[in-house]
Amino acid sequence: MDFKNGAELSALCQKNSCPISEIMKRRECELGETDPDTLRARMAQVLRIMKESASSPIRSPRASIGGLIGGEAQLLNTHRETGRAVCGSLLSRAITYACAVLEVNTSMGLIVAAPTAGSSGIVPGLLLAMQDEYDIPDSRIIDALFNAGAIGYLAMRNATVAGAVGGCQAEVGVASAMAASAAVELMGGTPDQCLSAASTVLMNMLGLVCDPIGGLVECPCQSRNAAGAANALTAAEMALSGIRQIIPFDEMLAAMYSVGKKLPAELRETALGGCAATPSGCAFSCGSCGK
Numbered sequence: 157m158d159f160k161n162g163a164e165l166s167a168l169c170q171k172n173s174c175p176i177s178e179i180m181k182r183r184e185c186e187l188g189e190t191d192p193d194t195l196r197a198r199m200a201q202v203l204r205i206m207k208e209s210a211s212s213p214i215r216s217p218r219a220s221i222g223g224l225i226g227g228e229a230q231l232l233n234t235h236r237e238t239g240r241a242v243c244g245s246l247l248s249r250a251i252t253y254a255c256a257v258l259e260v261n262t263s264m265g266l267i268v269a270a271p272t273a274g275s276s277g278i279v280p281g282l283l284l285a286m287q288d289e290y291d292i293p294d295s296r297i298i299d300a301l302f303n304a305g306a307i308g309y310l311a312m313r314n315a316t317v318a319g320a321v322g323g324c325q326a327e328v329g330v331a332s333a334m335a336a337s338a339a340v341e342l343m344g345g346t347p348d349q350c351l352s353a354a355s356t357v358l359m360n361m362l363g364l365v366c367d368p369i370g371g372l373v374e375c376p377c378q379s380r381n382a383a384g385a386a387n388a389l390t391a392a393e394m395a396l397s398g399i400r401q402i403i404p405f406d407e408m409l410a411a412m413y414s415v416g417k418k419l420p421a422e423l424r425e426t427a428l429g430g431c432a433a434t435p436s437g438c439a440f441s442c443g444s445c446g447k
Contacts, residue, residue: 157182162310162351162405169347176337176347177302180309184302199298202268206280209260209267210253220262222372224440229256246289247389251382254281258378271308271317274373275331277381279304282335282388286342300342304334307354314406315413319366320425322416328377328384329361329412335388336395345396351405353388353395358408360387363415365423367430370441376431 157179159165168179184195212218214233219226232252235241241248254277261267261276270279279301287297308317311330316322333354340350361384369375395401403411422429431437 157186159183159310161314162354162409165306165310166347166351175299175303175341176306176350177299177341180302180306183306196298199301200294202301203294203298205266205268206257206270207284209257209265210277210280210284211256212265213256213259214252218259218263218265220259220372220374221264222262222370222374222440224369224372224374225262225378226259228378229253229259243386246285247386249285249288250281250385250389252281253284254278254381254385255378257281258374258381262372262374262378270304270334271312271330272319272327274319274368274377275317275327275381275384277378278328278331278384278388279335279338281381281385282339283342285385286339292342296342300338303341303350304338307334307337307350310405311409315409316416318425322413323364323419323424324366324380325358325361325364325412326416327366328380329358329364331381332361332384332388332391333357335385336391339388339392340395343392343396345392349395352399352401353391355401355403355405355408356391356394357387358405358412359401359403360391362412363419365419365430366425367423367432367437368425368427369432369437371427371432372440 159168169176185192213229217227217230229252236248257267257277257280261273267276270276283297283300311317316326317330319327336353336357337350340353
């Protein structure tokens, strides 16, 4: 059940007449020599951590270590509850949960790196919002997490998920691709539609730089997690509607990796360019601007 790329994953799904999540579960059991019940219990624990990190800052806001963020999730939730959320209920919930997870991460709380700490809000943000909106049981969310894991595995195997290597397109971009694919399977889409959604996300976020203010994974990271959830939802909607993505996932992943390696060092997590180099950004860390 091992697969090295999206094409092989798709072929396995077709051969076994099953979704991506099932192939990923079988792969993990075979290669990890783990029984299905133990594997599922581990993912259930992942879901429990995601739920807590997505909800606790809404109840009790948490200031980040660097002081750049804190309280955003509660503000978003309060705004949604007024009934004036311009994004609609699903997306409003998704960005609220995504921001909440970043609050937990930046205050040294427990999160699930999905695939990194700096992009950890996107997968739980979207999937937990969908669970709330559509009353989806935990068992199906757990399956969706295995789907997301397959996309993350391919990104790590064939490209990168590190902002220092490939920019924010590799962190937030891959996390959004994971979320989009999982969302498509959750709503009954095919494996090819899942991969199409993941490809669309990477296309939409191609070239996104990593420019943390003050070198801290706080801003613009939090807002990019919110935007990543929106991007994932958009790509999932397009795939489920039957819109064809002309660039296969494997090719789009290779393109992302190529672009990432060509980004100058200033735009790859060094806090020497982009948002971090603006006057306001420099005010938080003059040393990072060479002043």
